Amino acid sequence: MLLPEEKERALRFKLALRMGLPIFLLFLIVSISFFSIEQETIPSYYFVIVISVFVVMIYYIFYLIYQGYEERITDPITHTFSREYLINYFKKKIDNGPYTILLISVHNLTDINSRYGVKKGDKVLYEVGQWIGAFLKEKEIERFPIGHYKGSDFLIGLEGTKERYQNMLDLMCLKFQNRTIDEIEINLTAAIVDTNYSQDLEQLTTRLFDLLDEKMLDRQAFEEEEIDPTELESSVIQAIQRQSFSLMYQTVYEKDTPSMLEASIKLINDEGKIIHQNKYMPVIDRLGLTRTYDEIILEKVVQACESVPHRLILALTLSPSSVRNNSFFERTLTLLNNNETARGRIMFVLSENEYYHHPKRYNELLQAYRRLGVFIAIDNLGAFKSTMALLKDLKVDVVRFDNQYGKHIKEREYQNIVKGLHIIAQGFGMRSWIRMVEDETEYKNVKSLGIDFIQGNYLGKIGSLEEVDKML
Incomplete structure (x- = not known):
């Protein structure tokens, strides 16, 4: 176990102890009061029960705290869905019919962190997430999943095929061109793919980042002929083997x-x-x-x-x-x-x-x-x-x-x-x-x-x- 993991476990145990101790003391006071009124002496088995209750109480609170962390569904920086939750969400949606995934990236985030500090970079990510949400709501798209996938990248899931959203995505990037946050210029880039390309989420996200790289190299990525990714992967492996x-x-x-x-x-x-x-x-x-x-x-x-x-x-x-x-x-x-x-x-x-x-x-x-x-x-x-x-x-x-x-x-x-x-x-x-x-x-x-x-x-x-x- 790594030191950060050890420290986190110790911290959570102390937290469970602090939360459980007042409850245990209240239980102990009430029990002693009851026995002092009803009986002259406290039976010896009572102390075994008290200790057992205390152990079970601390374990249960400790378990609840761990579960609370494990089941966190939002990213603390952007207040959008966490990567794990978003992946599970997309996997369910992909199986239910045509689905489109957008990749929105703050392309100059590294430069922002270097010049203005990480806190400013975090604020930029938060504001970009909020702006994307407001923009899509203006387009009457409600209750859509948006999550912080990694670094400077957001993923958004929308029902239907990409043809329905391509113009909207182009408009989004166009409107953001002249936008600044705290006088910081933001360079926003985007890519789009749908389940017509693949039903596999990993292949969809890989394709999105490939498209983004091609776009930065001034390639006409959206006009290229699509190749089935599973077929492409198989062809590449066979060609190398032969x-x-x-x-x-x-x-x-x-x-x-x-x-x-x-x-x-x-x-x-x-x-x-x-x-x-x-x-x-x-x-x-x-x-x-x-x-x-x-x-x-x-x-x-x-x-x-x-x-x-x-x-x-x-x-x-x-x-x-x-x-x-x-x-x-x-x-x-x-x-x-x-x-x-x-x-x-x-x-x-x-x-x-x-x-x-x-x-x-x-x-x-x-x-x-x-x-x-x-x-x-x-x-x-x-x-x-x-x-x-x-x-x-x-x-x-x-x-x-x-x-x-x-x-x-x-x-x-x-x-x-x-x-x-x-x-x-x-x-x-x-x-x-x-x-x-x-x-x-x-x-x-x-x-x-x-x-x-x-x-x-x-x-x-x-x-x-x-x-x-x-x-x-």
């Missing part, structure tokens, strides 16, 4: 010379259809198969080195958690020892969304990979969720700018940012890499900024090794 992958490559140029090939990986299901990364990666992460997947992909890319034209470097995107795993390092060592042609021709591309708090150990591992002949690149530099703090702690070979800079490189503002990021990279002894160069104008803009590696459809389409070889 190692059924499609590997395609795109050339990366250094100045005007081919320098690297970036691997693009997709899964293939039983019907031979392709499953794209934005669909299967959340499933792989959820099932805990990330390292297994990365090891399989690394093995295939290492094997492909023998067929790669002009001894180009092969770059592949891996999960940082896999690369930091000692077992993955040992697997990499074995693969490179068994295939000398791959040494000095593999690049790991790592995307970090937040600062890793053990940079010394991380850097030691990366340097061990580099001694094996593996190049290291940090991806998505300058993105919304990326962190530049790791650049001072990690010695890597290349930094790759977020895709938005390639897409908007014709705009002066983006050119200035890319120029600044390139100078920062040079200052750390790293080389720069940009993608999404689609036409001659963009290519000229990028070259004028001195970027080291350039990639995009203007320079070469994605294709198989044979197709890429013909284009070189």
Whole structure:
């Protein structure tokens, strides 16, 4: 038992004792008074009864206090339903017909807690919950369940399908755009799903958070074709077990010379259809198969080195958690020892969304990979969720700018940012890499900024090794 649990149990027992003692004393006084009037002496068995009554009384009060805590249905911060109660509520509703679940998230809550304090953050959550309730009541939606699911996230359950509420949800987010609480700006984001997607609550909530992530990446999440989650999960597991992958490559140029090939990986299901990364990666992460997947992909890319034209470097995107795993390092060592042609021709591309708090150990591992002949690149530099703090702690070979800079490189503002990021990279002894160069104008803009590696459809389409070889 943990110390907090021990302390809580002791506290509850003391509380039961304080509550039971006055009742016991009253019982004792009344009993003694009765015996003093009716009898000259108090029988000895009376004391056994008194002690037994006292023990039973304290146990019963103790039990009631515990049950009161266990059966709490509201969250103390937001005054909405607790997560446990809300989950049980939704499970019952899902079985009774079409049902829609909304996810409302205070996207900048972490920043609010950091800048204004946790108490302000708690007040923001409370006020947002109250505002959502008032808004829905204005829309004549009464007695709906709303609960604090986790962190900055609320879940709301509504009868019917999502088509009935999609416009209302868009209006809710629109009305909240200019709202502040105690002069604090609130960034509200939302997602919606219904039981037409799945009858499983876990899959519904997972889909909601996937949609929210896609929305923050400016993807048209609500227009995408829905895939049955159970079928998708089964297809992903089978594809990994069979190692059924499609590997395609795109050339990366250094100045005007081919320098690297970036691997693009997709899964293939039983019907031979392709499953794209934005669909299967959340499933792989959820099932805990990330390292297994990365090891399989690394093995295939290492094997492909023998067929790669002009001894180009092969770059592949891996999960940082896999690369930091000692077992993955040992697997990499074995693969490179068994295939000398791959040494000095593999690049790991790592995307970090937040600062890793053990940079010394991380850097030691990366340097061990580099001694094996593996190049290291940090991806998505300058993105919304990326962190530049790791650049001072990690010695890597290349930094790759977020895709938005390639897409908007014709705009002066983006050119200035890319120029600044390139100078920062040079200052750390790293080389720069940009993608999404689609036409001659963009290519000229990028070259004028001195970027080291350039990639995009203007320079070469994605294709198989044979197709890429013909284009070189």
